[in-house]
Amino acid sequence: MTTVNTPAAARPDSISIQGAVKIYGSGATQQVALNNVDVEIERGRFVSIIGPSGCGKSTLLRLIAGLETPDAGTASVFGVSPDAACAAKMIGLVPQAPALLPWLDVLQNVSLPAKVNRGSERRRKRIGGHVEKEAPDMSALLTAVGLGDAVHKLPAQLSGGMQQRTAIVRAFGLQPDVLLMDEPFSALDEFTREAIQGQLLDIWDEQKSTVVFVTHSVTEAVRLSDTVLVMSARPGRITASVDITLERPRSQDMLKTPEFHHFEDLIRDHLQSAWHEGPITSAA
Amino acid sequence: MTSTMTTHDTPGANGTAADGIDPAVSAPVVALPVKTTGAGTRASRLQFLKPAYWAPVLVLLVGLGIVWTVVAKDSPYLLPPLSAVGEALAGNPLFYLQNAWATLQVALIGLVIGFVVAYVLAILVSELPLARRAIMPVAVVLNVTPLVAIAPALVVAFGFGPEPKLIVTALICFFPILIGVSTGLRSVSPAVLQVFTTLHASRLETLWHVRMPSALPYLFNALRIVFPLSIIGAVVAELAAPGAAEGLGTVISVASSNNRLAVVYAAIVCLALMGSLLLLIITAIENRALHWHDSRQGSRG
Ligand SMILES: Nc1ncnc2c1ncn2[C@@H]1O[C@H](COP(=O)(O)OP(=O)(O)OP(=O)(O)O)[C@@H](O)[C@H]1O
Ligand SMILES: [Mg+2]
Numbered sequence: 022m023t024t025v026n027t028p029a030a031a032r033p034d035s036i037s038i039q040g041a042v043k044i045y046g047s048g049a050t051q052q053v054a055l056n057n058v059d060v061e062i063e064r065g066r067f068v069s070i071i072g073p074s075g076c077g078k079s080t081l082l083r084l085i086a087g088l089e090t091p092d093a094g095t096a097s098v099f100g101v102s103p104d105a106a107c108a109a110k111m112i113g114l115v116p117q118a119p120a121l122l123p124w125l126d127v128l129q130n131v132s133l134p135a136k137v138n139r140g141s142e143r144r145r146k147r148i149g150g151h152v153e154k155e156a157p158d159m160s161a162l163l164t165a166v167g168l169g170d171a172v173h174k175l176p177a178q179l180s181g182g183m184q185q186r187t188a189i190v191r192a193f194g195l196q197p198d199v200l201l202m203d204e205p206f207s208a209l210d211e212f213t214r215e216a217i218q219g220q221l222l223d224i225w226d227e228q229k230s231t232v233v234f235v236t237h238s239v240t241e242a243v244r245l246s247d248t249v250l251v252m253s254a255r256p257g258r259i260t261a262s263v264d265i266t267l268e269r270p271r272s273q274d275m276l277k278t279p280e281f282h283h284f285e286d287l288i289r290d291h292l293q294s295a296w297h298e299g300p301i302t303s304a305a
Numbered sequence: 306m307t308s309t310m311t312t313h314d315t316p317g318a319n320g321t322a323a324d325g326i327d328p329a330v331s332a333p334v335v336a337l338p339v340k341t342t343g344a345g346t347r348a349s350r351l352q353f354l355k356p357a358y359w360a361p362v363l364v365l366l367v368g369l370g371i372v373w374t375v376v377a378k379d380s381p382y383l384l385p386p387l388s389a390v391g392e393a394l395a396g397n398p399l400f401y402l403q404n405a406w407a408t409l410q411v412a413l414i415g416l417v418i419g420f421v422v423a424y425v426l427a428i429l430v431s432e433l434p435l436a437r438r439a440i441m442p443v444a445v446v447l448n449v450t451p452l453v454a455i456a457p458a459l460v461v462a463f464g465f466g467p468e469p470k471l472i473v474t475a476l477i478c479f480f481p482i483l484i485g486v487s488t489g490l491r492s493v494s495p496a497v498l499q500v501f502t503t504l505h506a507s508r509l510e511t512l513w514h515v516r517m518p519s520a521l522p523y524l525f526n527a528l529r530i531v532f533p534l535s536i537i538g539a540v541v542a543e544l545a546a547p548g549a550a551e552g553l554g555t556v557i558s559v560a561s562s563n564n565r566l567a568v569v570y571a572a573i574v575c576l577a578l579m580g581s582l583l584l585l586i587i588t589a590i591e592n593r594a595l596h597w598h599d600s601r602q603g604s605r606g
Contacts, residue, residue, distance in 0.1 A: 088503070138507070
């Protein structure tokens with residue numbers, strides 16, 4: 022676990038996945054979740070991954086987080102292995118479910134990450150690519166996302182949207198070099214979703230972290246991202262990479278502009294061909 | 306922007322479905338401020354004052370009392386008159402208090418022993434697969450064995466001292482706690498574990514910050530089963546060691562061999578009160594410790 026296994030091709034200024042293969046199961050039930058995936062995400066970028074269900078988006082995210090090891094190929098996060106990046110608390114994870122601890126109030130929940138893995142600071146300093154930032158004021162961060170009145174509430178007293186914002190603040194509070202988000206807003210209604218997107222962009226802009234964002238929503242991907250990666254299934258692979266050149270900051274009003282629709286259509290086309298290339302047949 | 310959101314900030318509107326809250330059950334209680342101290346308990350205490358709350362059980366008790374009295378009148382060797390039971394209690398309260406205290410001590414010490422052993426083993430079992438494979442089968446066999454039956458054997462081995470009673474009580478309390486806590490320790494959702502894995506939290510940190518609090522509801526469930534069991538264990542062990550000096554079990558066995566039914570039932574009344582008291586205490590502690598937990602909301606009352 023503790024061996025820092027730096028891949029040969031590791032780059033200090035990007036998240037780099039090279040020739041990654043991930044196979045689940047064996048024999049007849051074998052499932053190629055990722056087939057020879059190459060991804061290069063530069064520091065500070067907001068990259069979304071979009072694709073049909075089961076194409077391996079979550080698997081790719083877990084690979085970056087060090088929660089899975091590739092069967093072939095390499096993964097590195099700013100020059101070190103994902104495991105070493107986790108040990109230095111360079112990675113923040115926002116899962117699909119908010120995953121808050123129900124016995125802690127909002128402030129305690131977002132403060133808990135600082136209390137575990139105390140040795141991470143030391144390890145962070147040893148990693149060349151890491152950008153030093155001072156610890157944020159959690160209360161201020163909570164206020165910034167509209168949770169100022171809820172700091173002492175328990176998760177059960179919050180709405181789904183407030184819980185998800187808490188989870189985002191918890192991840193951002195670590196000042197991670199990279200924030201991994203797996204469909205964080207999929208359980209939210211459209212309006213809440215758009216509002217939180219705006220808040221996410223604000224924090225991201227302020228903290229200059231790198232975000233890898235899995236989503237099912239084309240609109241969400243276009244609004245948030247610098248680059249959208251389109252994946253297709255069977256086997257899971259990346260079929261297109263679209264740079265979103267819309268200027269920032271991107272307000273809610275921008276969603277209605279023709280340029281915005283242009284990018285949405287572009288990604289829909291890619292998704293459609295991804296769908297035809299790798300149709301989801303009924304699971305064996 | 307915020308105003309748009311507040312309209313959707315209804316508790317449990319979305320995303321919380323996975324928690325399995327039944328809105329019909331939790332709805333009236335959600336309105337109670339969970340954090341404010343005592344507001345919820347005060348409301349439920351006031352509920353006790355309403356006749357609708359205590360009348361049914363009162364009617365049932367009076368009915369049972371009448372049946373008892375009728376039966377006791379016809380055949381005093383089946384049931385003693387309630388008045389005789391009352392006189393036995395009132396005539397020598399110190400006697401019952403002393404013996405109840407002796408039994409309670411055995412029950413609680415045995416429970417603490419069983420608790421500590423079971424809790425430590427539960428952590429081992431949930432952290433080490435090897436330990437699980439070694440311990441769980443033995444624990445399961447132990448559970449299906451009627452442990453009270455070994456009380457006489459333990460009396461033969463250890464004599465009339467406290468050891469057999471403590472061992473029986475501890476053994477009886479052991480299994481529910483082991484199962485409850487080990488299940489609870491592993492009840493943490495994968496998403497939470499993934500968050501803590503990416504933080505590189507050590508196993509000890511995950512255990513302390515995540516697993517042990519997660520296991521609390523399971524622990525309290527087990528405790529609610531185990532507190533009454535501990536009294537059963539203590540009494541059965543006392544019954545099996547008739548030469549013992551003190552304890553309500555001893556009182557019962559001595560009194561029944563002397564045909565003093567009123568004393569037997571007076572001791573049983575003491576046991577029932579003791580069990581209820583323990584249950585009340587554990588429920589109070591639980592309500593305090595688990596105010597954050599969903600199940601608290603439905604299971605009140
Ligand atoms: N732990 C696992 N064991 C076995 N198979 C798995 C596992 N995790 C994922 N898979 C398989 O790998 C493939 C990719 O799964 P993944 O969860 O990455 O898809 P996804 O793109 O995130 O889908 P969705 O959009 O529905 O979340 C799927 O076919 C899935 O069945
Ligand atoms: Mg997924």
